[in-house]
Amino acid sequence: MKTHFAIPVALAGVLGLAGCGSDDSSDAASVTKLACGEITTAALGITGLTVTATETVAAGTVTPSGADSALPQHCRVTGSIDPHTSPVDGKAYAIGFELRLPTDWNGRFMFQGGGGTDGVVNPAYGNILGGGPTTNALTRGFAVASTDGGHTTESAPIVGGSLFGLDPQARVDYGYNAVGRTTEIAKAVIRRFYGADAGHSYFLGCSNGGRQALVAATRFADRFDGIVAGNPGFNLPKAAVQHAWDVQAFSSVAPLDTDGKPIIASAFSNDDLNLVAAKIVEKCDALDGLADGMVNRFESCKGVFDPAELACAGDKTATCLSREQVVVLNKVFDGPRDGSGKQLYSDWPWDAGIGAGGWRVWKLGSSTTSVPNAIIATLGGGSLPYVFTTPPTRVTGDGTNVVDYLRGFSFDIDAPKIYATDLTYTTAAMTFMTPPNPSDLSKFKGHGGKLIVYHGGSDPVFSYNDTRNWYAALAAANSGDASGFARLFAVPGMNHCSGGPATDKFDMLAAIVDWVEGGKAPDSIAASARAANTAAAAFPTRTRPLCAWPKVAVYKGSGDVEAAASFSCQ
Known part of the structure; x- marks a missing residue:
């Protein structure tokens, strides 16, 4: 069954309104609409843009891996932006992108963050993040864009995804410019296709996509109303x-x-790492009031383990x-x-996820x-x-x-x-890789933007402590409290973006929309374990609240220990 979020204003109002705080023009209603097949380089007339293909994708013909339903009818647009030839390696570069425009549009735009060193245009389905998502933003009616970060992965062993680093402009495109330019182009195409601007604009990404999200909150603060940054590598170098x-x-x-x-x-053998994980659980699991195999107070484990x-x-x-x-x-x-x-x-x-496969595969x-x-x-x-x-x-x-x-x-x-x-x-x-001033989100805050950041306690790639320290600095820069526009959620036991002995399935898209459009600031976000996550096999039906930092989920003292309702954020 297709799910829609309620739009808090009349549709006519949304379709005539530029996104909150966006830099879009307000005369979208006067533009000439283009059908999918009419979206061409010449018809758009945008400097630096080449449309390479458009197609109408019929409803039900594409079902993303793991999704519980096929995609709705939509227009798929691919293209490239700002081509150049490198003065260093002589290779051709451009910002590749994909934009998917659902026929049954909900008036919203989402930018889908990338991963790793990018280098490929991933299908713009709109990942809602968390482990094992069965739905996506496109299915929910969002127009969605993605980019390759300004380069294409080469076939050279191991280093093929990084060879673009020889080109100075490709570095900057990867760091932030590809996100900015793709967002600009995507919004222009949305205006021509629907005859209207997006009512609200969102950015969701994990890992490098989480880094891109925090960079967007500073460099492109007025282009997004809601941003979700998962396990953000904002200090990636x-x-x-x-x-x-x-x-x-x-x-x-x-x-x-x-x-x-x-x-x-x-x-270290698997047995060695499991030995460490078991000792962490033994020493730190009950710090939250319940020995349940998850170390909710993992920040307190240092000095105990x-x-x-x-x-x-x-x-x-x-x-x-x-x-x-x-x-x-x-x-x-x-x-x-x-x-x-x-x-x-x-x-x-120190957290229990050190014994999970997601920790080993990285480290x-x-x-x-x-x-x-x-x-x-x-x-x-x-x-x-x-x-x-x-x-x-x-x-x-x-x-x-x-x-x-x-x-x-x-x-x-x-x-x-x-x-x-x-x-x-x-x-x-x-x-080029980091936010210009990570603790200064005054521009984003000023236009009413909302930010959710989450991070797994057992992330082996980007330290949770680095993200927590950033959030503490953000709070300090906002008179000691940034929770009015930005909140951090720890995911105990979770490895990099998913996996580990954790409740790693959650819906960050719904949470950020509720906050931006419904004014419902998330004190907690519902999360559940997944049968497919073998590291959580000991609690396959478990649900837990993810709590806004510095609170953690604490057992109330009675009730089903596998149910979120038996816990409160304290």
């Missing part, structure tokens, strides 16, 4: 420095192959960690530092050779030399070249390069 830190730490305790190179995935308790008294066995492994765990969770002891990124919370991988497949050593290993440091370092993806680069990364000499510029690369990575 700093997090990439952590990747090198982790690789070096894990390499120090990994067994060596016949060439003397570390097999990183074997630094000490991995030294797991150290073997003698030789390494299946029931303990070597003393060297304990040192490495503490080093990884303390975060990267330079030779003087200065912290270069963030520390990390350690499963490779049985010295050529790692951990995502920090592949995705991170390519982006750090090519995109996040200046000047770029040309590293091939053959053999162990990328991991060798990470193992040789200097935290005194190389880490400062995320702030560096030169005559060719005039914008530093920490400038």
Whole structure:
């Protein structure tokens, strides 16, 4: 059954109204409408835009993976924006995009955030975020846009997604400009297709899409009314420095192959990580008043859990960690530092999701050779030399070249390069990748914008603590309380965007719409466990409230321990 959100004003009013705080013109009603097949480069006449294809997609012909229903009838538009040839690598670049325009439109626009290093135009269905969503924004009647970030992933092994970092403009497009230009073009096409501007505009994204979301809240504050940023890597170049830190730490305790190179995935076995997770649960689970396998007060676990308790008294066995492994765990969770002891990124919370597959796949991988497949050593290993440091370092993806680069990364000499510029690369990575002033959302707040940020406590890629510290700074910049326009939600146990021993299924789209259009600020957001999430197999029917920081879900003392109704945010 198709679901619609109630539009709080008469439809005629919406269709004649520019989005709240948007930079759209107010004369949309006077434009000549274009049918789907009439949306062409010439008909739109927008500088820098090439429409490559349009098609009317019949209702019921496309069912996204995991969705419980097929997509409605809609117009699909693809194109490119601002093509250029790189003066550095001689390659052609442009901002690729897709826009899907439902026939039964609800008067809203959503920008769908990207992921990783982008490089591909993902179908603009409008992911509502959380694990295992069965619906999307397009099905709910939103017009939805997505972009490839201004480049196309190349076929080179490991580094193919990062080679665009050789081009100065492609870097900036990836950092923020592709979002700004795609939003501008999408809104112009919406106006011509529907003969009206969107009544409200939203941005939803997780991971790099969460970073894009927080960047949009600062650089494009007047173009969005509601923004959801999930597990945001808003300090992504700093997090990439952590990747090198982790690789070096894990390499120090990994067994060596016949060439003397570390097999990183074997630094910690699955049993080792499960041992750590079990001890975290033992020590910290009941801090929220109930021992239920989830550490709701995971922020309080530091100082309660000490991995030294797991150290073997003698030789390494299946029931303990070597003393060297304990040192490495503490080093990884303390975060990267330079030779003087200065912290270069963030520390990390202890949470139960360290034993889940979503933690291993990022941090350690499963490779049985010295050529790692951990995502920090592949995705991170390519982006750090090519995109996040200046000047770029040309590293091939053959053999162990990328991991060798990470193992040789200097935290005194190389880490400062995320702030560096030169005559060719005039914008530093920490400038084009991050919000200009992360704690200053005065422009977004000023036009009535609302922001929801959520982050998994067991995220192995971007530290929850970094996001919490950002939110504390945001609150401080707003007389100690930013909750009137921005709220942070921790997801205990959740890995990167989903997974882990967590209630990781939730509907952030409904929550942000309710806040923007209904004035209902979310004190809590309903979340549930998923049968498909094996890390949550011990509680397959569990529901919990996700609580607005600094509150956490606490058991009321009676009632079904698997039901959200038995918990309150305290």
